[in-house]
Amino acid sequence: MHYKYDKIGVMLKNKDKTYIPEGFLLSAGEAAIKKPGKKDIALIYSMTEANIAGAFTTNMVKAAPVRLDIEKIKSGKGQAIIVNSGNANACTGRKGMKDVAETASLMAKSLKINPSLVYVCSTGVIGTPMPMEKIEAIIPVLTANLGRASLCDIASAIMTTDTFPKAISKKVKIKSRTGTISGICKGAGMIAPNMATMLCFIMTDIAVEKRTLSRALKDSVKKSFNRITIDGDMSTNDTAMIMSNGALGNSEIKENSASYKIFKNALDEVTYELSRLIIKDGEGATKSIATEVNGAADEKEAEKAAFSVANSSLVKTAIYGNDANWGRIMAALGYSGIKFNEENVSIHLGNIKVVNKGTGTGKDAEANNYLRNNSEVSILINLNKGSASAKVLTCDLTEEYIRVNAEYRT
C-alpha cells in the first residue's frame, strides 16, 4: 500500500499549531451513527508497526472495546486505532464483544495488517447495539481516505457533547533530531477522577521502548486526566493511548536516560494541556476552576481534599454565581474524609485571602469582584499541616449543564 503523506498544521481556537508526527496517517468519516451531516468515525494509522501503551477506565462496568483493548495492549504493539462517537458499545453483552472483535478484524483486513495490531474505541450512548452494517460500510472509506484528515478533523469526529475539537502538538529535540508529540482528545461531561468518558490519543514519531512508553503514559495521566472532574461521574469507556512509531530514527528511549526526561516533560505538557481543554469545554461551563490544596500530610490527602472541593455542587454553583461563599469550601474540606484542624486553614480566591485561621477575613466583596472578572479562577487552600500538595481542575455548574444532560438522548 502507498499513501501520500500529509503534514498538516491546523489552527485551533487556542492558536496552537498542530502537526501530525512523521509516519502517521489520519482519516475521518461519516458512518451515520450520529445524526446525518456529522463526522462520527476516525482512523489513526501508523505506516509501520508501533509501540503502544494505554490507560483505561477503572469503572467495574467496562465497554466492549475497552475490554478488548486491555487484552490486546499487553503485547505493547499496535498500528491502527479506529474510534467512533455516537455509540459507546457499553452494556451490550456478548453481541457487543462480538461486534468489537469484528470491527477490528474488518479494519485489519482493509488495512492489510494483523488484527492484533488494530484497537477499537467508542464513545456515546450506553446500551444500544452498535450498527455493524454502518461500521462495515465505512471501513473501506476510512482506509481510502487515509492521509486526508488533520488532527483537528479526527478530534472533531470523536466529539459527543464537546463544543470544540481538542488537539495539541509539541516539538521535542531528542539529541540532534526534532520529533513531535501530538494528541487529540474528547471530554465534556461525565469527567471524573480516573478518566471518565474521556478518549485521548497521542502519537509520536520519537522511538520509545515499550515498557518505558507505558510507564510514561501512566505517570502522565495520573497528574492530568486523573486530576480533572466535571460532574464526579466516571464512564465505562475512557481510554488514553499513545503510539510511538520511531519514524524520527532516534535510538529507542529507555527510562532514567536524559532523553527520557525531555520526552516525559513534553508528554506531560501535552496531557496537561489536553486536560485543560476538556475542563474549558465542560458541559455548560462558564468558568474553569483550579483547586489547589497545599500543606497536606501527603499527596494522597491533598488530592482527596482537592477533589472534595472540586466535586461540590454547592462550591461550583457559588463560583458560577460569582459568590465568594468560602463556607461551602470549608464544608467540602470537612467532609472530604481527611483529618485537619479547621483553625489552621487558610483559603485564597485568586490573590485574595478570604479565610485566615479558619475564619473569614471580611474580604468577600473583593473576592466576589475577582470571580466576576475572571473566567479562569483559582481556589488555593492551605491546611498548614504538612508540605504535600495537589491541584485538581474543574468547572462551574450551570443551568446549561442540566439542559445538556436532561436532553442528551432526545
Add this chain to the structure above:
Amino acid sequence: MHYKYDKIGVMLKNKDKTYIPEGFLLSAGEAAIKKPGKKDIALIYSMTEANIAGAFTTNMVKAAPVRLDIEKIKSGKGQAIIVNSGNANACTGRKGMKDVAETASLMAKSLKINPSLVYVCSTGVIGTPMPMEKIEAIIPVLTANLGRASLCDIASAIMTTDTFPKAISKKVKIKSRTGTISGICKGAGMIAPNMATMLCFIMTDIAVEKRTLSRALKDSVKKSFNRITIDGDMSTNDTAMIMSNGALGNSEIKENSASYKIFKNALDEVTYELSRLIIKDGEGATKSIATEVNGAADEKEAEKAAFSVANSSLVKTAIYGNDANWGRIMAALGYSGIKFNEENVSIHLGNIKVVNKGTGTGKDAEANNYLRNNSEVSILINLNKGSASAKVLTCDLTEEYIRVNAEYRT
C-alpha cells in the same frame, strides 16, 4: 413559672395532623437574623427536665453550637433547645464558641433553669459572626411566648431554602396509655450521607431510659436521615435530637422490652417520614427518586451502590428529563467502588424492567412514559449476588437547583 399549655393540631400539606406531646411548650420569634418579616428563631421547652439524645454531623468542620451540644449531651439530660436560622455560626472561631455559650446561658437565665440543660442549634450562612445583640433581645420574647406556637410554627422558623415546613406526629399506645412522638425538621440543600444541613427535633411524652433513647435515635437516623442525599454535600451543622420528658407517666422504656419495639417502630416512621419530606423539598426538585439496591453481598455494599447512583448528576438530570437512560445507572454502579458482574445486573424503573443481565430490554420508551407520569419514581437495582439491600432517597437535579445555589447569599 406558669404557662398555659396548648395542644394544637395543625394541618400540613400532606394532610397529617400534628400534636405537641404532653409537657412541651413551643415558641417562635423574629430575631431579624434573616430578612425582616420572617420568623427565624424557635424554642422547644419541656416543662420538666427530660432525657435527651443526639446525632451530629461527621464533618471535620463543626459549627460552634454542634461542638457545644456534643459536650453537653453526654449528660443525657436537657430541658430546652433554642434554634435559629439565617446564620450557621460555623467557621466563626473563638468568638463563635463564646457566642453559643452565652446564648445558652442567657436562655437558661430567662427560663430559670440550669444552663447545662439548654442546647443551641443554628443553620444558615457559614462564616458570619452571630449578631448577639439580636439574640439577646429575642430571648425574653421567646420565653414570654412559650405555648403560643405550633409544631408547624417552629418548623417554619428554622427553614432556610425550604419551601414548606416539615412536621409529623405519631400516636403510640404504650401498655394502657397513648403517648405522642412528634418531630420537625428542615433540609433543602446540602443534604448528604450522614445528615447534612439538616436539623431535626423530636419530642415525646413517652418515658424512655436515656441510654435506650440514644440507641434508638442513632439506629433510626441510620436508616432515614443517613440514607437521603440531595447534592452529595454535607454540612457543618446537622443535628438530630430527641427529648423524652415522661409526661405520659409510663414506666421508663428499656431496651429489648416489648414497649421498646413499639416505641422504636413509631420513631422509625417519624424519622423516615421527615426524611421523605426533606427529599420532596430538595432544592429545585421536581421528582423524588427512591434508589433501592438488592442482591448485594452485605448492607454496606448495597448502601454504597445506592448512594453512588443517587448522587450521580447524570442520573439525576436524566430523571429530570424523563429519559430512561439506564446506561448512566450502570455507569454509576460501576464506579461505586463495589465489585459485581455487570452480566448479572437487572434494573427496573417502577415496574418496567429496563435492564436484564446487564443489557437493555428495549423498553426505554415505556420507561420514559413512566418517568413522565410520576413525580415519585423508583430505581430498583438487583446485583444478583447476595441477599442484602438498602434504599436511598434523593431528588432530581434541575436548573432551579443551580439558580437557588448560585444566588443563595445575594
